[in-house]
Amino acid sequence: MRPRSLALASALAVLPLTVVSLGVTAAQAAPSPNAATSRVALPNTVTPAVARSQKQAALPAAQQISVAVSLKLRNTADLDRFLKAVSTRGTAEFGHYLTPAQFNARFGPTQADVNQVRTYLAAQGLTVGSVSANRQVVNAHGTAAQLAKAFGAHESTYVDPLHSRTFFANETAATIPTQLASVVQGITGLTNYTVRTTRIAKPNTVVPHATPSGFGPSQYDGAYDLNKVGTDGTGVKVALWEFDGYTASNLTTYDSQFGLSGPAVSTVSVDGANYNSAPGQGQGEVELDSEIVRGVAPKATQLVYEAPNTDQGELDMAAQIVSDNQVSVVSISWGSCEPDTTAASMTAVNNSFKQAAAQGISIFSASGDDGSRDCTRSTSGANVKAVDFPASSPYNTGVGGTNLSVNGTSYSSESAWSTAGGGVSTQFAKPSWQTGTGVTGTMRTVPDVSSNADPQSGFAIYTQGTSAPGWQVYGGTSAAAPLWSGYAALYNQKAAAAGKANLGEANPKLYSIANSASYNSTFHDVTSGANQDFSTKAGYDQVTGWGTPVADSLANALLNSGGTQTGNTVTVTAPANQNGTVGTAASLQVTGSDSDTTQSLTYSATGLPAGLSISSTGLITGTPTTAASGTVTVTATDGTGATGSASFSWTVAAAPAGCTPAQLLADPGFESGAPGAWSATSGVFDNGTSEPAHSGNWKAYLDGYGSAHTDTLSQTVSIPAGCNASFSFWLHVDTAETGGSANDTLTVAANGTTLKSFSNLDANTGYTQQTVDLSAYAGQTVTLKFTGTEDDSMQTSFVIDDTALNVS
Structure with a gap:
């Protein structure tokens, strides 16, 4: 492509382009796609420059090439209808635009589509790279031989006589297996012939x-x-x-x-x-x-x-x-x-x-x-x-x-x-x-x-x-x-x-x-x-x-x-993609916001793994029962009927053989109301209302005094050999500190080794879930310890609730 700016007020000389040698020394000897597999051609995947250029030789079979596989949008008729309505005065949807999550949920390729393409590319020997956040692009790279196997795209070098430059390209249209035809839009990167160059002198x-x-x-x-x-x-x-x-x-x-x-x-x-x-x-x-x-x-x-x-x-x-x-x-x-x-x-x-x-x-x-x-x-x-x-x-x-x-x-x-x-x-x-x-x-x-x-x-x-x-x-x-x-x-x-x-x-x-x-x-x-x-x-x-x-x-x-924003706008924050294991309890809080702050939101979800459910407040809990991978869509609805959605993937792996899935911590939510299984300094177990619990009535409340103080909370537990182990907890940090210095700190340690640390700089308005992999401690007895240290200035409160040590 060419920038449109560089038309200068004075006459300029056009700089010549030089031929770039690709060092063609070895013939490409790539296998053709399996003839027994039904395939379809992807139209318009040959650069028009091939028709006007001179073919030189096959590209070396080992030449590395990066490609992008574009995926088709879904529900295109409804998308076209929406795009017309959202820009047409008088329609209910006029000016009511979508978030990326809402667009992906309604019209974007599904995670299953992405997984299907990734699986195919990997099976052809290609290295699968990034996937765009809107799931429309899957990037991969491999050799010319591997591309020929994957797409029937035999790469050759060409010379463009008009510009005296060398490039590589596929001579015939790329092909894909029939089962991918409903998913794949096209392949980009089979040629390095770029037309994005300046039009005139620099x-x-x-x-x-x-x-x-x-x-x-x-x-x-x-x-x-x-x-x-x-x-x-x-x-x-x-x-x-x-x-x-x-x-x-x-x-x-x-x-x-x-x-x-x-x-x-x-x-x-x-x-x-x-x-x-x-x-x-x-x-x-x-x-x-x-x-x-x-x-x-x-x-x-x-x-x-x-x-x-x-x-x-x-x-x-x-x-x-x-x-x-x-x-x-x-x-x-x-x-x-x-x-x-x-x-x-x-x-x-x-x-x-x-x-x-x-x-x-x-x-x-x-x-x-x-x-x-x-x-x-x-x-x-x-x-x-x-x-x-x-x-x-x-x-x-x-x-x-x-x-x-x-x-x-x-x-x-x-x-x-x-x-x-x-x-x-x-x-x-x-x-x-x-x-x-x-x-x-x-x-x-x-x-x-x-x-x-x-x-x-x-x-x-x-x-x-x-x-x-x-x-x-x-x-x-x-x-x-x-x-x-x-x-x-x-x-x-x-x-x-x-x-x-x-x-x-x-x-x-x-x-x-x-x-x-x-x-x-x-x-x-x-x-x-x-x-x-x-x-x-x-x-x-x-x-x-x-x-x-x-x-x-x-x-x-x-x-x-212009579209008047008369309706409420509901936005759901998309969680990160989730991974779990059969038999291991899961807990995920989904949050959202409403343009009308007086409204409360009610949550629902589709596509949850078997064994999980969502509460009306957006808390997803349960224990997965089946290994599977899919897309979860969470929708929040306010009192006026306005909705917002967010989608993310959730993959549940099978439990490793030889380990009985379990949650090992005693009194994980502190609902006993007093130390027992836990060792804690005075005042850590708390049911006051100044800092509410994440769930239930009790939580662990470290520091918050506004004076030099140290609180600790610990529990010792044995992790069975042969198990994967994951330690999680919900944390809320509240502070009166100002400025950019970490004056008050919280550390989380296992057998004296710090796993995570937090400070007054991590203050937030609600709880966030923290997770640490403890699989390295399988077969050992481990002491998990929280240490909250506060200086003698303004207060910082470290509030912990709903802990879990899941093994699977």
Whole structure:
């Protein structure tokens, strides 16, 4: 994919690409998949570059390759219905977005689907790696020979004559066993032909300037009335979608120059990528994105997601952003032309974009810098009409480009940028909301909106130059996409203050407004200029979309049609995936919250292992009776009927032979009311109400005096040989200490060896369950001891309840 930023205000020379030798020295001699096993082909898993490249030789059989297996979504008809309803005014679901857990429970692949794929991959000799949190991506790696066995994908090296570069790829479609066909969406990573490269020469070919030229924030904020929205992005998080890194000092220099302040930009690594120590040729792209968002919404928090520049990296980044669910806006300035991109890869990434829409996340993507011939600088060439992905995704707002003229800090006029991306998708059908465009046909058109992008009316950006950082002038639709992303941050802050939902999937709302009587007051309709194949016209066109924002008027129109959050929002906190053993007691407290704090929640669950049950308060208890693995979904319901859900896996293993499952501690909940089996200092056994028990009436209460004090609690028990052993307890820490020092401590020890330690810094509002593996003590007598030590300042209370030492 290519960043859309680097259209510079001066002519730049294109840097040649060199051939990379893969050192093909040994022929691949991989077995074909078992012919006796019924298999199906996965369509669109061959990179289009193969058809235009020269085959060289088989890839060495031992060559290591990393792949990502994408899994299909479930209940897709209901998902499509929900996505339409959640963005359509007047429906019951309008503006009521899902959490990741709710999306996974209703539409995501199941844990059983993941397990089926993992089992197959491992059986073919592949090493199975990470699984995305939304269960849509299973990563694995192995040799070319093992991939051939798994997917019938015989890998060869090719030379792309247009770019004089060598790559590897599969020549025919990948295949999978028939029994996986209902689960597997596609395979990504069978080729290392990447089209995510910069479109033109890099910014370090231009000598930077000591002072800024080009548009600064006051000019573009004033021209588009962004400064009249009345917000600054406070409380809103924006993700920047990147395949390179940045230098933090360049960003702070930009802020200082224009008097901006806001939260520091932070990096989120995807698949281990973190380019910031040595940014590459895409550094200017990352810094452009960040600086434009800062200029529009200075107080918004920016999370820079950095991924490897591969199909797999892109897929994993999309899955991680929606699973993290930290942001309400995503800005994308990298893309690839559709004909040069594997359709299976686009479909897999688009599934995460669907999840983003369901969760209320807006995505703005640059439409490209090669006009209606987006493949001009790639394999398919300039003769092909093409649009850019991911701007072509129906769940992205594609942002085109203009040339903006200003009068001081006020809007003067605008025309189309002659190389702004636009046209008709060959991958995605026209969505139901894309009306009023005057474009016939059944496929999606791009762009949807636009803003300034012509480098002749470019932006002042502080970034790395030939040998040092300095001021440069950048254009490109990758300047337009972050401008709209910053606008969405302004809107989301304004909507929250008005009790409205996030903007979410923007296009259905934008098209509704554009097709209404308020169009001319909410958009600057750009009616002059053209790209290679399309001209501007009144209303929508395939160069500038509906036009550029009149930000304050558009925000007001959106607020009038925005989803009001009239219903309660219930959120269940997803527990970690659970493991247990047949015959070993289990206890897990599930918690949730309600937007209406006066409501109480009632819990239920599906998929619990046999022998377990859940109370109305969310406590799962019992003793598993059957070895199995499955997905548990816990739902919380409040008094108004509002619900929230969370899902997690629970695996129960068979009990080891020769060990009788049992719980060994005497008086595990302290309900005897006095030391007996336990040895304890005075006052530790407690039934007072100042610190309530986790269950029952009694608990162990260590310290809490606010003076120098030490309390102890211990019990000695014998662990049978040949058993697995697990010690657990529920702990609540309450403190009056302030500051960041661990003044008061609690240690948990076995035969004098510290197993866990806690302090006043671990204070929480309720109990948390702690677990320690004691299997190493099998066949021994062990003394378990809690020691609470308090200094002579403020109090810290360590409250312990519902202990257990389970063997199995």
